[in-house]
Amino acid sequence: MVQLILLLHTEEGNFIRIKELLGRQLKKSGKTIFNISQESLATFREQFHNHFQKEFLIRQSHQMKRNFISGIRRISFKSPQTMFCAGLIITCTLVGAVFIKGPANTGNLNVNTAFADGNACALTVNDKILAIMASPGEVDQVLAKYLNTKTQPSEENLVKSAAFVDRIDKISITAQPEEIKSADEVLSLLTQGNEIVTNYTIKENDSLWLIARNNDMLTKEVLSANSSLTEDSTLQPGQVIKLAKTLPYISIKFEGEKTVAQVVPFDVQSTIDRTLNAGATVIKQEGKDGSKTVTYSYAQTNDKITEKKVIKEEITAQPVKQIVAMGPSRVAIATIAYEASRGSGSASGLSSPLQGPINSYYGYRWGGFHNGVDIGGDTGQPYAAAASGKVISAGWSGGYGYMILIDHGDGVETRYAHSSKLAVSAGQSVKKGQVIGYVGRTGNATGPHLHFEVIINGGTVNPLKYI
Ligand SMILES: [Zn+2]
Incomplete structure (x- = not known):
């Protein structure tokens, strides 16, 4: 066991002063062990300043604790030069000290070579150690390789830039040989990603589709983690299933x-x-x-x-x-049905989001199944929520263009696609008849129209039966 002092400081100039300050109080015993006297610690504590009682420190300490640390004492102090410092005195299996820049300039870890005489390099992602490798150079190589495999440009996909979103740092540390991972091991770790499994308790009226959608997953992904379930399984409220999601260890923006x-x-x-x-x-x-x-x-x-x-x-x-040529009463019937639903509040409680001609009906048409109705309108014409509910998503969605999905409860949802502009955002509650967006032709659309879907228990139905 050795003691390691992890210091948080604000700027380079201050760092030198801290070092001087501590240099007088720290006695190097053996090769890499630092001690801090009880008196000086008491002084530090006395001058405790909560300036750095930030999540950063706490997060850092938790992660390190999990990996190496058997004891942590936190200190904060104000130096005679009126700057604020915070530090950790850590009892751990590491040898060497790491000096880290504070939250004020979170750009890079500043590894002080005078103190950090480690034999290895820790790759940290958002202040958490992901892997320990032999050298910083090896870490760089693996990161470059990983970025490269993710961003192969082609004729169809011209990648102009790719960068890591997460904060990545390299920290010099001392590690046991068996803790040091090879470049291949780290690369495959990064490529596989981080599988996070959580338990999910089935609620009243839940469906696999709803669970998948609420958790940003596909139904088949929900099924793959639960071998006892099939698409036709009946879910019992209170039943616990698993949700397994694989997230990248390091996020990349292209x-x-x-x-x-x-x-x-x-x-x-x-x-x-x-x-x-x-x-x-x-x-x-x-x-x-x-x-x-x-x-x-x-x-x-x-x-x-x-x-x-x-x-x-x-x-x-x-x-x-x-x-399509239609007999006259078809229109009349549709109008009557529509009026009736508006007047009495039909069983569905839905009303038409937009007044306009039906340009395309629900059902099979050349090239595939049309899972909604297309209501004609002009670009910029407002359309309204078919019923009160909560906006599940509002934004760009591939072929749908700018799209809104609303949950009306009881397994009923409505979707509005190809908008030129949206007037709501995800999470917002909307009232029936409230303007939520404007007609457009974004996504897969030849002319301006509103593509409107009614989804019941995860499957689309003919909207004209409900509005
Ligand atoms: Zn459509």
């Missing part, structure tokens, strides 16, 4: 440009044909999806795109509009 091929969904134009029977529909012209290549600039943290801006769009094949 910026670049991507070029992707996208489908241009065809529009549906409905005309009223009074020669047709009530409710009958006849497809006059079969619609056909077009295609386009889209180049966008992006910012991405790990797997999540945080910013996206289309910089070039080229139509490679024009879509063909689907023309």
Whole structure:
């Protein structure tokens, strides 16, 4: 056991003075053991200043404790030069001392070579030791390699910059040979990521889909950690399941440009044909999806795109509009249903978010299943929440463009896509009829419209049955 003094200081000049100050009071015994006398400690305590009683110290001490430390005493003091210091006297299996810059300038750890005569280098991420390696050079190599494997540029993905988001430091320490990891070991540790398993207690009306969504996961990810569950399992309130998430040890932010091929969904134009029977529909012209290549600039943290801006769009094949002729009463029925739901508060409690023509219905159409209805509107036209609820997400969401998802409780959710602008943010409560966004054509949309979905217990249903 040795004692190690971990000092937090504010600036380089002060550091020298602390060293002088402590130099007189510290007696080096043996090679690397520092002692601080009880008297001087008492003086320090007397001048205790809470200036540095910050999370930083506490966090640092917890982490180190887990790895190496058997005892910690915290000290803070004000030096005669009127600067504030805080430190830790740590009894541990380490040899050497580490001097760390304070929260005022958290840029880099300042490893003082005079004190830190360790034989190894600790790689720390946000002040937590991730691995111990032989040398700082080896740490640098592994980090560079890791960044490189994550950011392979290609013709489709032009990575312009990549940088670690987390604070990374290298600290000189003394470690036992068996504690030192090889470059390959650390690289595979970084590549595999950190699997965090938590317990989740099933609530009333929970579904796998809801649990997945609330935890930023996919249903299949929830299932993979629970071998006893299948998609059809009945969940009992109070039942405990596992949620396993793999997070990177070090977050990376990328910026670049991507070029992707996208489908241009065809529009549906409905005309009223009074020669047709009530409710009958006849497809006059079969619609056909077009295609386009889209180049966008992006910012991405790990797997999540945080910013996206289309910089070039080229139509490679024009879509063909689907023309549907409808018998007259179909519209009347829809109108009556709509009025009824508004007047009496239908069973669903949902109302139409936007008044406008239905350009595309729910169901199969060429190229796939359309899981909502497209309500025609002009860019910038406001649309409203179909019912009161809580905004689960509001922001960019791939093909949906700017999208809002609202939870209305009882397993009912509604989604609003392709907006030009959003008027709400995630976590916000909204009232039925409140303006939540503005019609646009962001994401996969040929013209301005509102794509509106009704989701019940995790699956989409035909919205026209509910509004
Ligand atoms: Zn749509």
